[in-house]
Amino acid sequence: xxxxxxxxxxxxxxxxxxxxxxxxxxxxxxxxxxxxxxxxxxxxxxxxxxxxxxxxxxxxxxxxxxxxxxxxxxxxxxxxxxxxxxxxxxxxxxxxxxxxxxxxxxxxxxxxxxxxxxxxxxxxxxxxxxxxxxxxxxxxxxxxxxxxxxxxxxxxxxxxxxxxxxxxxxxxxxxxxxxxxxxxxxxxxxxxxxxxxxxxxxxxxxxxxxxxxxxxxxxxxxxxxxxxxxxxxxxxxxxxxxxxxxxxxx
Amino acid sequence: xxxxxxxxxxxxxxxxxxxxxxxxxxxxxxxxxxxxxxxxxxxxxxxxxxxxxxxxxxxxxxxxxxxxxxxxxxxxxxxxxxxxxxxxxxxxxxxxxxxxxxxxxxxxxxxxxxxxxxxxxxxxxxxxxxxxxxxxxxxxxxxxxxxxxxxxxxxxxxxxxxxxxxxxxxxxxxxxxxxxxxxxxxxxxxxxxxxxxxxxxxxxxxxxxxxxxxxxxxxxxxxxxxxxxxxxxxxxxxxxxxxxxxxxxxxxxxxxxxxxxxxxxxxxxxxxxxxxxxxxxxxxxxxxxxxxxxxxxxxxxxxxxxxxxxxxxxxx
Ligand SMILES: Nc1ncnc2c1ncn2[C@@H]1O[C@H](COP(=O)(O)OP(=O)(O)OP(=O)(O)O)[C@@H](O)[C@H]1O
Ligand SMILES: [Mg+2]
Numbered sequence: 097x098x099x100x101x102x103x104x105x106x107x108x109x110x111x112x113x114x115x116x117x118x119x120x121x122x123x124x125x126x127x128x129x130x131x132x133x134x135x136x137x138x139x140x141x142x143x144x145x146x147x148x149x150x151x152x153x154x155x156x157x158x159x160x161x162x163x164x165x166x167x168x169x170x171x172x173x174x175x176x177x178x179x180x181x182x183x184x185x186x187x188x189x190x191x192x193x194x195x196x197x198x199x200x201x202x203x204x205x206x207x208x209x210x211x212x213x214x215x216x217x218x219x220x221x222x223x224x225x226x227x228x229x230x231x232x233x234x235x236x237x238x239x240x241x242x243x244x245x246x247x248x249x250x251x252x253x254x255x256x257x258x259x260x261x262x263x264x265x266x267x268x269x270x271x272x273x274x275x276x277x278x279x280x281x282x283x284x285x286x287x288x289x290x291x292x293x294x295x296x297x298x299x300x301x302x303x304x305x306x307x308x309x310x311x312x313x314x315x316x317x318x319x320x321x322x323x324x325x326x327x328x329x330x331x332x333x334x335x336x337x338x339x340x341x342x343x344x345x346x
Numbered sequence: 347x348x349x350x351x352x353x354x355x356x357x358x359x360x361x362x363x364x365x366x367x368x369x370x371x372x373x374x375x376x377x378x379x380x381x382x383x384x385x386x387x388x389x390x391x392x393x394x395x396x397x398x399x400x401x402x403x404x405x406x407x408x409x410x411x412x413x414x415x416x417x418x419x420x421x422x423x424x425x426x427x428x429x430x431x432x433x434x435x436x437x438x439x440x441x442x443x444x445x446x447x448x449x450x451x452x453x454x455x456x457x458x459x460x461x462x463x464x465x466x467x468x469x470x471x472x473x474x475x476x477x478x479x480x481x482x483x484x485x486x487x488x489x490x491x492x493x494x495x496x497x498x499x500x501x502x503x504x505x506x507x508x509x510x511x512x513x514x515x516x517x518x519x520x521x522x523x524x525x526x527x528x529x530x531x532x533x534x535x536x537x538x539x540x541x542x543x544x545x546x547x548x549x550x551x552x553x554x555x556x557x558x559x560x561x562x563x564x565x566x567x568x569x570x571x572x573x574x575x576x577x578x579x580x581x582x583x584x585x586x587x588x589x590x591x592x593x594x595x596x597x598x599x600x601x602x603x604x605x606x607x608x609x610x611x612x613x614x615x616x617x618x619x620x621x622x623x624x625x626x627x628x629x630x631x632x633x634x635x636x637x638x639x640x641x642x643x644x645x646x647x648x649x650x651x652x653x654x655x656x657x658x659x660x661x662x
Pocket of ligand 1: 108131136178
């Protein structure tokens, strides 16, 4: 379980997160939604210790973020950040293999290679494994970064807007893959989504954030209301039901 | 095309050529018949050839490591402050510790190079990644300023003629007994192989690398130490040789990419071939006079550099 206790964060004197307390039990997909600037990425980067915690506490199972070793956490939790600028000319396969670093410390063995091959295959990248990152499309690069997080093989997976640049088939493929990881392997997935319909269709739980606070939290059915659209997104988008599922009419 | 065997063959050919190129005529046959020729070979030509190979390896490898640490393709230690700092260090050692052994001077030069490259890293860290050309600009100005300080100190200490020796690399003075420190430079370059994977991870950015459990501080420090030691060793034994560390990693990156585990061996071989070829050219272009090898690599290297700046702008 990831538990977040009284987490507050300030950047340049501006409060970004206000006293957030949230539990993410093991297993299942939690979608984090909210308008631009709500603090979703900040929250994710604090959980994944990419940013130092200023106030409050986060634990992942028995590990305390900020106190436990980077390596222990890296074996437990993987993150795919919203923006990843890979500054070097690397091949897709090499990038995905980097996800194995917490386990092999740079000496890949048979198991690592098998895992990398599996991740490449699951994300439809096997054909592209030997291409350089600057020789593939934006969506393919996005898939490669997701595959790298997948190859890390952790119980917890944090994904910050992984559907960016993905076409509908790739987006649905990724969501189905995550669903399968949650159901069959018991993985716990926290995913930032802007397309609320994907959240409604694939997540077990939706957490909505606004202005650095949790605005709503619960099963998609209960959370997705016209009221939420107004309060959190300041939008009058309608919500209808299709096959018993809430769908936002854009 | 398998680049490693190809480069190895090229290196062997260049080495053979280097052994028999020079002012005094030396033929392969004479080596076995004429004791004077054997002496020339062992005391001058073999050491000179080895020195070029070792320096080339060390320069190219440290260039590649620095480019990964700086996350920028357009920097190399020799022109970006580390080379000039090493010269400053050895100059200060000459003034302040005149009687000390070469090891002490070497230590001061390496320490100064480390301070110089750490200073550069601190300077370029805040630069926006969207403006990759700012980094080489800042690096050149920074290196130039330290170079100016070297000249100033030397002028005050009446040591200008030495400064020329350290700031302009050449191999005409290489003899048995005067180049052996370069083995340490070669060994340092080889040792970076051990941290190759870790340095490659830095390409993801500090935060993401830390997210994978990498100790970013330690890896960066180890990389800087290797760069500084190699640079200082080359400056103290041969003098500064520019652009090798810039051009070679870029050539290798085009072909093989930046995964250092795969790229470093190629970089080392290519760097060795480049410096050796440049030194052979330095010996023959104006026979019987020699041109400093630094001038040749400066010319050979600056043109691809300009091309790179011109074409690479879009990608980096
Ligand atoms: N490095 C920074 N310096 C200053 N302010 C920042 C910085 N990073 C984020 N912020 C601010 O913090 C707030 C939350 O940013 P965050 O990236 O967490 O939003 P988000 O919910 O992920 O938004 P988006 O949906 O656009 O990705 C924003 O108001 C943003 O302007
Ligand atoms: Mg965000």
